[in-house]
Amino acid sequence: MNPEGSPISRRVREVSPSGIRRFFDLLASMEGVISLGVGEPDFVTPWRIREAGIYSLERGYTSYTSNYGLLELREELASYLAGRYGISYDPHRELLITVGVSEGIDLALRAVLDPGDEVIIHDPSYVSYVPCTVLAGGVFVPVPTNIENDFRVRAQDIEKRITPKTKAILLGYPNNPTGAVMDREELVKIAQVAQRHNLLVISDEVYDRLVYGVEHTCFASLPGMKERTILLSGFSKAYAMTGWRIGYAAAREEIIEAMMKIHQYTMMCAPTMGQMAALEALRAGDADVEQMVAEYDQRRRIMVKGLNDIGLTCFEPRGAFYTFPSIKGTGLSSEEFAERLLLEDKVAVVPGSTFGQCGEGYIRCCYATSLVEIEEALERMARFVKRHQAR
Amino acid sequence: MKEILRILERDARTTPQQIATRTGKSLSQVKRAIKKAEGDRTILKYKTVINWDRVGEEQVWALVEVKVVPQRDVGFDAIAERIYRFPEARSVYLVSGTYDLAVLVVGSTMQEVAGFVSQKLAPLESVQGTVTHFLLKRYKEDGEILGVEERPKRVPLMP
Numbered sequence: 001m002n003p004e005g006s007p008i009s010r011r012v013r014e015v016s017p018s019g020i021r022r023f024f025d026l027l028a029s030m031e032g033v034i035s036l037g038v039g040e041p042d043f044v045t046p047w048r049i050r051e052a053g054i055y056s057l058e059r060g061y062t063s064y065t066s067n068y069g070l071l072e073l074r075e076e077l078a079s080y081l082a083g084r085y086g087i088s089y090d091p092h093r094e095l096l097i098t099v100g101v102s103e104g105i106d107l108a109l110r111a112v113l114d115p116g117d118e119v120i121i122h123d124p125s126y127v128s129y130v131p132c133t134v135l136a137g138g139v140f141v142p143v144p145t146n147i148e149n150d151f152r153v154r155a156q157d158i159e160k161r162i163t164p165k166t167k168a169i170l171l172g173y174p175n176n177p178t179g180a181v182m183d184r185e186e187l188v189k190i191a192q193v194a195q196r197h198n199l200l201v202i203s204d205e206v207y208d209r210l211v212y213g214v215e216h217t218c219f220a221s222l223p224g225m226k227e228r229t230i231l232l233s234g235f236s237k238a239y240a241m242t243g244w245r246i247g248y249a250a251a252r253e254e255i256i257e258a259m260m261k262i263h264q265y266t267m268m269c270a271p272t273m274g275q276m277a278a279l280e281a282l283r284a285g286d287a288d289v290e291q292m293v294a295e296y297d298q299r300r301r302i303m304v305k306g307l308n309d310i311g312l313t314c315f316e317p318r319g320a321f322y323t324f325p326s327i328k329g330t331g332l333s334s335e336e337f338a339e340r341l342l343l344e345d346k347v348a349v350v351p352g353s354t355f356g357q358c359g360e361g362y363i364r365c366c367y368a369t370s371l372v373e374i375e376e377a378l379e380r381m382a383r384f385v386k387r388h389q390a391r
Numbered sequence: 392m393k394e395i396l397r398i399l400e401r402d403a404r405t406t407p408q409q410i411a412t413r414t415g416k417s418l419s420q421v422k423r424a425i426k427k428a429e430g431d432r433t434i435l436k437y438k439t440v441i442n443w444d445r446v447g448e449e450q451v452w453a454l455v456e457v458k459v460v461p462q463r464d465v466g467f468d469a470i471a472e473r474i475y476r477f478p479e480a481r482s483v484y485l486v487s488g489t490y491d492l493a494v495l496v497v498g499s500t501m502q503e504v505a506g507f508v509s510q511k512l513a514p515l516e517s518v519q520g521t522v523t524h525f526l527l528k529r530y531k532e533d534g535e536i537l538g539v540e541e542r543p544k545r546v547p548l549m550p
């Protein structure tokens with residue numbers, strides 16, 4: 001036993017419990033709730049991809065794959081990344097198929113952090129970055145982002161926080177929870193910062209395909225950055241494959257080797273059926289992605305306009321499927337807002353504070369939901385806001 | 392323009408205002424585009440897809456393969472016109488393969504459909520032969536699956 005007499009390790013106790021757990025209990029006892037609190041597509045995986053998964057079972061693909069993942073999938077992925085972003089990765093040594101980007105984040109951090117190493121992470125950010133950093137023995141250093149800059153992180157703000165202990169910068173754009181995307185110029189500046197201070201960049205680009213009217217820049221494709229970047233991405237969002245649990249990591253050999261070392265002992269390999277389905281997604285899924293993106297784009301416009309009309313001002317998010325409106329006009333904290341909105345008008349949203357201190361004063365509304373539901377949710381929220389307008 | 396048409400094709404009741412919000416275009420732009428498409432027969436008409444089985448309305452559908460002799464100068468067009476003018480012919484297509492025209496015939500009884508084929512279609516001068524396939528069950532109509540699909544539930548709150 002540790003001195004505190006707890007069966008649980010200090011490291012795990014250090015990770016704070018998720019702020020939204022109690023909402024689950026509330027939700028479980030309620031009916032007729034419209035949820036804008038989801039974090040995944042509402043589309044079912046396109047049939048051709050599901051069918052490929054089923055077919056793989058019929059053919060008996062039920063054993064482990066290589067620890068790195070199916071070579072065929074890695075090869076397809078290498079040509080996909082070369083075609084889309086002009087970066088070449090060796091499918092034998094520089095790509096690793098992971099159990100979603102979730103595992104990729106964990107592997108990347110554990111592979112590179114020594115105790116006390118610092119990781120610079122923008123705030124707000126996806127919920128797993130900070131806990132995974134802590135679990136890997138690292139120290140998280142937040143960089144605030146704000147509405148004035150449409151929640152994009154600035155190179156100069158990153159640079160200010162660099163210390164001799166800084167090991168890596170973690171970027172998650174297109175961003176969950178804000179929907180922000182980075183522009184190329186700023187990424188180039190961040191690349192220069194990484195170069196100047198000899199830092200790694202862990203770039204979570206799981207939403208790379210979900211951008212609207214802008215082009216996504218893959219961080220590893222910037223000059224000199226392939227060597228420094230651990231690119232993490234996957235199939236969950238673009239292909240509506242969250243339940244299949246397939247992601248990938250791309251980096252130079254030494255890093256992929258280290259990540260694979262952990263992966264082979266903790267995971268063996270990503271699910272085989274999912275890998276077979278992912279192969280079909282890469283080979284023939286483009287039209288489906290385009291169709292889903294077009295659909296999200298329409299919902300995005302409705303959501304943004306609707307929220308602004310209600311008085312929950314939000315900037316125009318250009319990526320992922322989230323809007324991040326300000327609720328400051330109500331005088332409620334983001335948790336209070338989310339809780340009351342759920343109890344009084346039965347709309348579930350995620351409080352911005354779940355994603356870091358800079359998320360306070362905002363809520364995350366996901367538009368990966370049918371138009372009918374979005375419109376009904378907006379009506380309910382309008383009633384709610386009217387009642388709670390700060391006097 | 393195509394985006395507006397796609398929205399209307401999926402739901403003809405979408406209002407111009409809704410279309411404007413969804414596409415980021417102005418209301419007057421949308422209205423103008425729709426008017427133009429209606430004017431030049433890009434938009435042919437607005438209809439409703441009905442599952443007639445649900446109200447117990449008997450409808451008999453048949454897909455009729457028609458083999459014809461093309462005529463000098465007009466090819467298949469003249470005979471196609473002879474056929475598509477009959478209201479019983481719901482859709483008429485020229486197809487490649489072992490026959491030439493595919494005709495979708497709709498009637499209220501099997502006799503009615505059979506009568507149309509034997510008395511109107513088959514006797515036409517350039518028609519060499521017909522094969523009639525009666526529809527037994529409809530699974531998907533115009534992109535819509537007719538049965539009720541189960542929708543798995545998502546976790547309502549996920550950061």
Ligand SMILES: Cc1ncc(COP(=O)(O)O)c(C=O)c1O
Pocket residue numbers: 039099100101102103126172175176204206233234235236242245246247550
């Ligand atoms: C930014 C971000 N990264 C990673 C993930 C996890 O994705 P995966 O399903 O690939 O593990 C999510 C899921 O919500 C996410 O929003």
